[in-house]
Amino acid sequence: MSATSDGSARRLPAGRKADLAAYVAEQGQVTVAILAERFDVSPDTIRRDLDALDADGVLIRTHGGAISPQAVPRPDTGVDVRLRIQTSAKDQIGALAAGLVRDGASLMINAGTTTLAVARHLAEHRDLTVATNSLRLPTEISPQAFRDLYVFGGVVRLSAQGTIGAVAFPTENGADRDIRCDLALIGVGAVSADAGYSTSNLGEAAMMSAMMDRSAKVAVLADSTKFGRRLFAQIAELGRADYLVTEAPPPADLAAALESAGVEVILPADVG
Structure with missing residues (x-):
């Protein structure tokens, strides 16, 4: 493991993905930038994690972030995303x-x-x-x-x-x-x-x-x-x-x- 900016140990990818999925479920809708800062990894790493979680059906990948399948979408959420909710x-x-x-x-x-x-x-x-x-x-x-x-x-x-x-x-x-x-x-x-x-x-x-x-x-x-x-x-x-x-x-x-x-x-x- 490597250390994060606050001195805590960075989680292995599997652990990070689990925490990331839990965070998206809690927040409902998040951006790549927010997730990258929270988990102290690059935006590209977050994008790969989100793509994998989307493929597993854990969350819904959006342009610039992700949304929880259980979340009520924002009014301006696009049709392609809303088609995959409920x-x-x-x-x-x-x-x-x-x-x-x-x-x-x-x-x-x-x-x-x-x-x-x-x-x-x-x-x-x-x-x-x-x-x-x-x-x-x-x-x-x-x-x-x-x-x-x-x-x-x-x-x-x-x-x-x-x-x-x-x-x-x-x-x-x-x-x-x-x-x-x-x-x-x-x-x-x-x-x-x-x-x-x-x-x-x-x-x-x-x-x-x-x-x-x-x-x-x-x-x-x-x-x-x-x-x-x-x-x-x-x-x-x-x-x-x-x-x-x-x-x-x-x-x-x-x-x-x-x-x-x-x-x-x-x-x-x-x-x-």
Whole structure:
């Protein structure tokens, strides 16, 4: 062993990796620079350790650092990282939400990793009309599932891989064409008894709310890490949704508020 700058013995790589994994789990999200300073090794050494731990599934490697799989990601965490967090929960939610969709239906689907899970579970559906602000969804949904797929225009938000703009399609003379859908599938960032559904971005919140307004039924999708939280921008009150699709029962106060608001909670059969 060699000595660190404070005189203590530097751990062997296996020991360092274990401590590093524990530190990332404790902090939730860290940078290479912070880890290099804490463990008194070079940034290149930390990068190799993080790559190895990512390969083992212990943590998720990000650009410039790592994130714990159990951590609630920051609002600006990219889609590729968020796709690897709560994967089992999102897959369960995706399958349940797809069960609400009938063949031939028209759908509003917002950008997000949970809604991408829904898209993958629509492979056996047919003749759907889909309107979305997701730039990723057209590559995830089966071409056999939809008759028409439309992407709303607007400003591109790279972290979400989606657009932010009007929930509308202009006609030739510039006026917005009225559009209505059977079902809105809306993935949200937070669900709470007092604040309803919320997200981190004001433009996204406005767009999700407009999607709800243009749909006959609304299904909000949220895994259990979103419960009891409030983010910057409110999307809607609890009662604006007809369904909350999730993988685990909400806590008692939220469950009572959802029941009072007339929201049906849809859960996997083994936890329902």
